[in-house]
Amino acid sequence: MVSLLATELLKLKRAKMFLVSVVGAAAAPIMVFIGYLDMKSRMPDEPATFAKAFGETNLYVLLLIGSLLYGVITAYLFNREYAEDTLKNLLTIPVSRISLIVSKMVLLYLWIMVLTMFAWGLILLLGLIVGYEGLSADVLLESLTEFCIGGSLLFLLSTPTIFITLLFKNYVPTIIFSAVVVMGNVALANREYKALFPWSAVHVIAEHAFVPEYPPFYSYIAIAATSIAGMVATIVYFTRVDIH
Amino acid sequence: MEAVIRTTHLTKRYGTQKAVDNLQMNVYQGQIYGFLGQNGAGKTTTIRMLLGLIQPTEGQIEIFGESLLKNKKEILRRTGSIVEFSGFYENLTARENLHINTRLRGIHKQNAVEEVLEIVGLQDETKKTVGKYSLGMKQRLGIARAILHHPELLILDEPTNGLDPIGIKEIRRLIKALAEERKITILVSSHILSEIEQLADHIGVIHQGKLLEEISFEELHRRNRKYLEFQVSNDNKATMLLEKDWGIYDYEVHDGGHIRVYSHFGEQAKLNRFFVERGLEVSKIRMSEDRLEDYFVKRIGGGTIG
Numbered sequence: 001m002v003s004l005l006a007t008e009l010l011k012l013k014r015a016k017m018f019l020v021s022v023v024g025a026a027a028a029p030i031m032v033f034i035g036y037l038d039m040k041s042r043m044p045d046e047p048a049t050f051a052k053a054f055g056e057t058n059l060y061v062l063l064l065i066g067s068l069l070y071g072v073i074t075a076y077l078f079n080r081e082y083a084e085d086t087l088k089n090l091l092t093i094p095v096s097r098i099s100l101i102v103s104k105m106v107l108l109y110l111w112i113m114v115l116t117m118f119a120w121g122l123i124l125l126l127g128l129i130v131g132y133e134g135l136s137a138d139v140l141l142e143s144l145t146e147f148c149i150g151g152s153l154l155f156l157l158s159t160p161t162i163f164i165t166l167l168f169k170n171y172v173p174t175i176i177f178s179a180v181v182v183m184g185n186v187a188l189a190n191r192e193y194k195a196l197f198p199w200s201a202v203h204v205i206a207e208h209a210f211v212p213e214y215p216p217f218y219s220y221i222a223i224a225a226t227s228i229a230g231m232v233a234t235i236v237y238f239t240r241v242d243i244h
Numbered sequence: 245m246e247a248v249i250r251t252t253h254l255t256k257r258y259g260t261q262k263a264v265d266n267l268q269m270n271v272y273q274g275q276i277y278g279f280l281g282q283n284g285a286g287k288t289t290t291i292r293m294l295l296g297l298i299q300p301t302e303g304q305i306e307i308f309g310e311s312l313l314k315n316k317k318e319i320l321r322r323t324g325s326i327v328e329f330s331g332f333y334e335n336l337t338a339r340e341n342l343h344i345n346t347r348l349r350g351i352h353k354q355n356a357v358e359e360v361l362e363i364v365g366l367q368d369e370t371k372k373t374v375g376k377y378s379l380g381m382k383q384r385l386g387i388a389r390a391i392l393h394h395p396e397l398l399i400l401d402e403p404t405n406g407l408d409p410i411g412i413k414e415i416r417r418l419i420k421a422l423a424e425e426r427k428i429t430i431l432v433s434s435h436i437l438s439e440i441e442q443l444a445d446h447i448g449v450i451h452q453g454k455l456l457e458e459i460s461f462e463e464l465h466r467r468n469r470k471y472l473e474f475q476v477s478n479d480n481k482a483t484m485l486l487e488k489d490w491g492i493y494d495y496e497v498h499d500g501g502h503i504r505v506y507s508h509f510g511e512q513a514k515l516n517r518f519f520v521e522r523g524l525e526v527s528k529i530r531m532s533e534d535r536l537e538d539y540f541v542k543r544i545g546g547g548t549i550g
Binding site for chain 1: 292295296297298299316317320321323325327329330331332333334335336340343344345347348349350373389
């Protein structure tokens with residue numbers, strides 16, 4: 001497994017995708033920062049706090065850019081073996097199909113967490129530059145925890161995306177699926193059903209934004225069921241499919 | 245002799261269509277086995293089944309005397325392969341691509357990568373990423389990757405596909421050298437008869453999923469030897485004269501006064517005059533053409549091959 005993970009990392013050498021994803025991950029902090037500049041130009045006396053900036057950024061990351069960006073990264077990692085016709089080499093080494101999936105998932109998790117940390121760090125940096133208020137160890141720790149929980153839960157929800165990528169062996173269906181997920185997030189953002197839709201439930205859990213109608217248990221179950229179903233479908237499909 | 249590859253009733257069905265139909269293949273130790281068939285005949289499906297990439301619908305595969313189903317991991321460790329075009333991570337160099345295989349195969353030999361790059365003549369391409377390689381260079385790198393772990397069996401699916409004549413010659417030279425120097429058993433597929441003829445010592449012909457024939461080239465050439473054919477008025481007298489005056493014993497007599505002489509090519513005019521001067525009527529003289537291709541065309545029931 002260590003060798004597989006090491007080779008997965010080697011495959012990213014000179015790959016532009018990592019840089020592109022970093023640019024993508026910068027979008028949310030920059031959007032929040034632009035919002036701050038706009039607010040300051042209209043209401044100069046209104047205070048801007050770190051807690052609010054972290055909260056808004058995490059909202060954008062989890063409901064919008066993260067769902068889409070992590071979907072694209074998932075498609076890139078899992079589809080490239082088909083796109084570059086390297087899968088048949090790996091499987092005739094032989095590498096076990098399940099090990100291959102697991103190593104790519106570990107890399108995906110690391111990648112998501114690096115981008116999560118980058119987004120968090122960028123907010124902190126921009127906040128320090130322009131002087132957001134309310135910086136404290138508690139705010140930093142709490143926001144970091146929320147970012148990490150959100151990133152980890154979005155990772156768990158990558159299994160249906162992996163399945164779609166392997167099933168269609170193409171980036172397009174995965175991107176459409178991710179776009180539909182984002183649309184669902186947006187549609188449910190202000191409804192109580194956000195606690196039930198797995199991808200919006202991630203934000204509900206990470207930010208403790210539970211709704212009275214549906215206790216936390218429902219959100220956890222929605223995410224766990226989706227993740228497990230995606231994983232089972234992925235493993236059953238990929239271990240049986242003929243490689244053409 | 246020990247069979248390195250043996251398939252029994254190997255079948256792959258897609259819906260009602262049989263891509264491979266009851267294939268009984270035998271590849272023996274040390275052979276270069278040419279797997280010949282038209283495009284779509286079932287070569288690649290067979291090869292993918294031999295490598296465990298496709299599950300057979302029916303039948304068994306034994307490699308090195310072991311069942312592929314039960315000992316896939318061990319068998320693939322002793323096997324190298326190229327399936328159609330060699331795929332590589334295009335953002336990596338040749339060395340980096342090969343390092344992926346050394347790492348995953350657990351090859352600890354220090355200069356293993358350099359050694360195979362030298363064999364295929366890519367040792368100087370250190371900085372170029374594989375995305376900038378020509379098709380020929382990629383196929384050579386594919387061979388380097390296939391032999392990195394010193395396999396006992398090489399399975400090469402159309403390794404010269406899409407290459408220019410110089411590239412084809414280079415790959416052919418490499419395959420022959422590997423067979424001679426490393427004593428590797430090689431299964432190589434192609435849809436080009438002349439390609440297989442120049443490379444293989446044994447041949448298996450597949451058509452519409454069925455293995456029509458497995459034969460050595462020696463036997464094949466014996467069956468399809470070049471000859472001069474004369475149609476004469478008296479075949480008994482003609483053969484007697486051939487033996488007595490020309491010392492020709494390598495001939496066959498066929499119906500209708502046809503005599504096939506397997507030597508003295510280019511001397512048909514002299515032989516004709518000889519027969520006429522001795523009172524024989526010669527109504528036809530013919531030299532056989534490239535019969536190997538005709539033979540295969542006949543075997544597959546028309547159409548073209550190669």
